[in-house]
Amino acid sequence: MEELANLFHGFAVALQPYNIMLMIIGITLGVIIGVLPGLGGANGVAILLPLTFSMPPTSAIIMLSCIYWGALFGGAITSILFNIPGEPWSVATTFDGYPMAQQGRPGEALTAAFTSSFVGALFAVIMITLVAPLVAGFALRFGPAEKFAVYFLAFCSFVGLSKEPPFKTIAAMMMGFALAAVGLDSITGQLRLTFGITELLNGFDFLIAVIGLFGIGEILLTMEEGLAFRGGNATINLRVVLQTWRELPAYWMTSLRSCLIGCWMGVTPAGATPASFMSYGIAKRLSRRGNNFGKGEIEGVIAPETAAHAAGTAALLPMLSLGVPGSPTAAVLLGGLLIWGLQPGPMLFVEQKEFVWGLIASMYLGNLAGLIVVLTCVPIFAAILRVPFGIIAPLILVLCAIGAYSVHNSTFDVMLMLVFGVLGYLLKKCNYPLAPLVLAIVLGDKAEEAFRQSLLGSQGSLGVFFSNGLVSTIMALGLVALFWSAIQEGYSRLRTSMA
């Protein structure tokens, strides 16, 4: 059991006082980010990324991943108390969480949400611990064709699994690839798509895109409704917590199912948002009390929260083992790895053992710390929400500008951020998904490199992507994912015509 020894070594790293301090700071910042509108997980981590440049990589990733856990927890608070999903993945939590709060059971709903989040994350971390080394070992045998096939699968899953129209997903994704291609071509060293503009020589940094698309875009969306923003009160005490904990084991089936849905959706990069909706929908269909869903059923809080957290955590598995992030936030963390000089992917498990296992250990501890922090500090976080949007909005805009500037110390990037912000607002209003756009900017260069290297090896024949069992299987899975909605439709049509 070499992995177990590595894990214990990881715990020793994560339990250093400095790292524990960063963990708690990270969780607290994360919850604040999750609670505030306009500061999502991806964007929050992107803004704070420059602060970690001077830290050792292990400490940096511990703090950043804890911000991510915190944001996942924070989203639930606003959904339940104010019917405002702080994050897209907590929309499904509002369906039953908010009615529960209105019926005077906010403590119960919050406890159920936090505990389910913890369970979902724990399940996913255990899965990562067991599976990641295997996947990484397997991936060490990958050539460029196999690598491209993995990217292909990842991007096809977006098209097939997202709820947006497939051609809008494709358009958004391809824009990302195009933006990634701008600047110096990494293989030939030639400049392309710059049209003589010197600022574009280095291409578009995805961190700027994340801050603009998610941060500024979100603020603009909120501004449509004006500055009216009402707050509320929340209390949570030990008695309610213990009482809710006694009830929860009865729903073990829902929890387990939601964990599995979450892990699956997190690993294939569909992300936490569809996972939470899917889990809610299935729980509603299968539950004996399904008709009560939407009226304040505790099961309707457990299902989406467990799945969202399991997905959010599981998204780190492909990031660590293959170098393919499963969500925009995981993509930002991956960007961090590159900046700290670590090459994400299977070699990480061989060359940077301390880093990988320190991170995995911090996932266990970070989520535990998160549960304790949110359960004890709900009233404080709810109070943050009572700070009016008229004060919060300019501060968030300034923070976004600082974040965008400090990535490359460039004021041009800050202007670019605003352009991305307006673009994000328009894209979101027109129902174009933003996550594939961001992932394509991050992975564009690598996907292109793998594609061109495979073609070089095969003298330009596309047959290289079906040249052996492994690569053919991954490519076939990708094609199935790509045409998934069409396949589903055809199947249901076939069934109705048979009946």
Next chain:
Amino acid sequence: MTERSERGPAHKTLEIGMALLIGVFGLVVILGSLKAGINWGAEGPRAGFFPFYIGAAIVVASAINLWHAQRDDDGRLFAEWGQLRQVMSVVVPTAIYVGSMPFIGLYVASMVFIAWFMRWLGHYRWLTTIAVAVGMPVLTYLVFERWFLVPLPKGPLEEWLGL
């Protein structure tokens, strides 16, 4: 299903505009790729090879999106004019804020921006406004420049203060 009492641009118009905009972007990508060379050179596929197909995919996807947008019109509004005014009341000052940053530095620009936002959009008292507008940049300075050693853009005022 829509109430025409509050008016604004139709969702369909924006949807079509967006599809066209993205389509034009695709054409620009194709053009740039052609310039870089899309065929095979001595070293394998040339720089424009991959982006060319990306550009082509963008154009095709936008054409289909355009066709969809053209076809289904549910009469929805994109947003009411009042809402768009709210959005523009943030976009324009933010653009000025961002544009002035290279000249007067981030700190002064942020102070003015926060003060403007709180006073004119939020209607706060001068005291609250000034407290936040000055407090935030000072806190930023301490956290970023002093604690984490991340330099931020400075202008003439900081130079004069010798920071």
